[in-house]
Amino acid sequence: MTGLVVRVDDAGLSESVNESIREALRGPAARSVSLMVPAPAAAHAARILKPLPAVVRGLHVTLTSEWEQYRWRPVLSARAVPSLVDTDGFLPRTAEELHRRGGVDPREARAEIEAQLLRAREWGFDVRYVDEHMGVGWVRGAGEAIRAVAAAHGLIDADRTVPPLDGPPNEVPNTDRPGAWLPDAVRKAGPGPRVLITHPGRDDGDLRALRGIGFRDGGVGALRDADRRMLADHALWTDVRAAGADLTDYVALAAAF
Template structure:
């Protein structure tokens, strides 16, 4: 069956606590890009991934091309969840009709992707996204899935695996995330999974605050490959309009992510706990 990555092959000990702080959604907006770049350059974010279909993709692609030292993945995208800010496929929507709504935008909810998306059209569109990233000078370190949509069904997960194999890139797999999207039994032999994934939640944000929640998570990290998934952006006018009526992963949330993971006290906490950074570029060495 699926197994955890053999990190001892990279020189780590079996009791080492390894952490990737990964920023999703680069390319979504100017605000998202600016905050992600600053978090990479001044904070402890050590991995990010780009949404190719979004309007600000080229800006972030240019950064990735000229800063290859940073871990950069392709955030394979099949949904457009915002109320008034929409985007659609890289391909003409006539070529992938099962992936779009009546206006030609990606479906707003994962459930609609699960209901309507045809796997062959999913693969066609996602190959186009990867190819566009490559054509713009990105040297990706991995593939991951926006809203973990590629984990919804065994068929979509098969497309995910096929893309990783065809492009010789590790894919972000998590039994935890598969369970959260309602597909817990679809892993198979040969799959490599991370040990644990940590994502903030709206209840914590509104009660103890994300700073305290992240601090608790860091203090309780276990040995192995841990991922904290964040979404860095500035709480400015642009991002407020993108996230209108969407407090979950909204503009305020994204500012909190930026603030916490660029705070020197957070870096100090990791050092005190002897938590070691790990990247997909390292993982490539034991998977390819």
């Protein structure tokens, strides 16, 4: 049996994305959601997702801001965390940019992550785990800070606890039935925990306008709309269970192991 966590990331990116995430968490599979506190619609996300029952909430540790014309700053001032910001005071666009600069000061990274955690809790968002936006934990100083915050606050370090479910490359999927590959992926995975990371949204003007690494053509909307439809497909998730998946969450997995 594969213990499968279906997680939705990037809560806070926009109000439209937040609405899609709420829809997904009311669906048949997703029960874990990660909040991106520095993003512009984060407070809105916390407000509309907070009342949902049986949902495990996490902090999407955000130390990068990847879009070309849609940027965000750290929660703390640029003066307090100079190793985390670019010359305009925004979080750098990629983890690779942070790496080229020699990494981050782990004390500054920890202070910023704890500020993000505190802000989420002030909004009433009951954070139980941490994970990494854009996989930033490999950058010198960042992973150290994430582990320290997780240990100090009794949080599950999700990206170091549960490996991802192998799947197709990050490209616009077949629009007829997004996620049709999932039952085979579960059968190949075999026993043990896995996570499926998703980014639901609607193919609207806001998402089509996004440009960034890997998305020069505005294909963000199509990709995220496919995830939204996949997460609402009850028949698909019946097939995923029949293939050997036990749909679960990070807290249940932690208790089981």
